[in-house]
Amino acid sequence: MGGLRAEVEAAGLGHLRFLIGNTSLPVPGAHVIGQIDGVWVTFLRDERGVVEELTFVEHPDERSAVTEFMSQMQNVARLKELRALLEAEDRRPPRGPRG
Numbered sequence: 001m002g003g004l005r006a007e008v009e010a011a012g013l014g015h016l017r018f019l020i021g022n023t024s025l026p027v028p029g030a031h032v033i034g035q036i037d038g039v040w041v042t043f044l045r046d047e048r049g050v051v052e053e054l055t056f057v058e059h060p061d062e063r064s065a066v067t068e069f070m071s072q073m074q075n076v077a078r079l080k081e082l083r084a085l086l087e088a089e090d091r092r093p094p095r096g097p098r099g
Contacts, residue, residue, distance in 0.1 A: 004033070004066060013073045016080075019045075026050070031076065033069040040065035042072065 004020050019027050023034040023041065026049030033042050040059040044052045055072075059065035 001033075001062070004069075007066075007070065008073065011070065011074070013070075013077055016073055016076055018069075018073065031069060031072050033065055042069045044072070 001021060008014055008016075008018060008020075017027060017030040019025055019030045019032045019034075021034045023032055023036055023043075027045055028047050028049045030045050030049075031042070032045060033040075035041070040062055042055075042057050042059065042065055044055040046052050057068060059068060
């Protein structure tokens, strides 16, 4: 776990909300990784800081939890990029007819 924060930063994902280790903190909108009763888990907290049950996954070991966590973080980063592109496109003035 010690190097995971550095791994997140090195992947360019440090701008996302995440929580490593302390699974009980209700950080709104954060991806979480840690252990609960000795079991590795990953999940997402919603905008209120509540666990989104459908995202709660138990993992057999730390490595699989880290792999899932990083995959989730990369997916969220890509979604944010796509949203930004769509918003930029929406702000563009309409194009006239070609010809």
